[in-house]
Amino acid sequence: MPPATEFIDTVGINVPAHLSANEFLSLAREGMIEEEHLRRFALAEFQSQEAELAAYGLLLSRYPHEVPGGFFSFVGHELMQARHRMVAGLAPSLGMSPDEMRRAPRLEPVRRFTEFISWVALHAGAAEAALLARTDFTLWCNTCAVLADVLSEAEQVPEVAVEYIGAYRENPPEVADGVLQVIEYGRAQHEPDQWITRSAVRMEPMLRAWWRAVATTS
Numbered sequence: 001m002p003p004a005t006e007f008i009d010t011v012g013i014n015v016p017a018h019l020s021a022n023e024f025l026s027l028a029r030e031g032m033i034e035e036e037h038l039r040r041f042a043l044a045e046f047q048s049q050e051a052e053l054a055a056y057g058l059l060l061s062r063y064p065h066e067v068p069g070g071f072f073s074f075v076g077h078e079l080m081q082a083r084h085r086m087v088a089g090l091a092p093s094l095g096m097s098p099d100e101m102r103r104a105p106r107l108e109p110v111r112r113f114t115e116f117i118s119w120v121a122l123h124a125g126a127a128e129a130a131l132l133a134r135t136d137f138t139l140w141c142n143t144c145a146v147l148a149d150v151l152s153e154a155e156q157v158p159e160v161a162v163e164y165i166g167a168y169r170e171n172p173p174e175v176a177d178g179v180l181q182v183i184e185y186g187r188a189q190h191e192p193d194q195w196i197t198r199s200a201v202r203m204e205p206m207l208r209a210w211w212r213a214v215a216t217t218s
Contacts, residue, residue: 004183007127007193011135011200015142021208022143023215028150038161039094040214044110046086046101048210051114053079055121059129067185068126074174075133082167090164109209116206120199127186127196134179135200137171139207144168 019025024041027033056076060069087098106114120129148166151157183196 004180004187007131007183007196008134008179010197011131013135013138013204015139018139018204018208019143019146022147022211024211025143025147025150027215028147028154031154033151033154033157034217035094035156036217037215038157039096040107040217042086042090042094042096043101043104044107044210044214046083046091046098047104047106047110048113048117049079049083049086050102051117053083055117056133058121059124059126063126065126065185068130068182071130071133071174071178071182074172074178078172078175085164085167089160093158093160107213109206109213113206113210116199116202124199125186125191125195126189127183127191128199130179130182130186131196131200132203134175135203136207137175139204141168141171143207143211145170 024033024037027037053076056072056079060072060076063069063072091098091101120132124132144165145168148162148169151162151165186196187193
């Protein structure tokens, strides 16, 4: 039986390619990020969190064993911490009301992302969902680390926005490394090997489209 690390290798997270394709980051490097871009980012992030919080709560209830349960509980906690930073910091700094954000329409790529996460919550095995989360965190944290550095040099970007994005800078080892235990758990529970990577490989194009949507204001 191949080691759990082979599933991570199969997904093949190409962070440099993901960063080079990020249109929001490109705008930031050109000094072209305006408040409307930040508002679109905040709204898309808020709406994505809604789906993710529900998803990881459901995954915890589906897999209460201490290995996957501990993993999904940690991810949910990280998401809730980000939600508190959003409603107490970023959203009000941009003149946005959380209640209004809950009722706002979703951009199409954001809607596809949230529906995808919801499908994973209902149908994915423990290993599949954990590898998806690791892939998401790897791409997101690496992007936010670079983006925060770039935005910190932009005079027109509020400090609270830089702080919010910069808080994602570190990819937690509980996710980056903890996924291996969940993969081993899933395989021990006869989760099919070919299913473990099927959702994670879809994350990069999903996030690429997400960032493209928030970079477009017209």
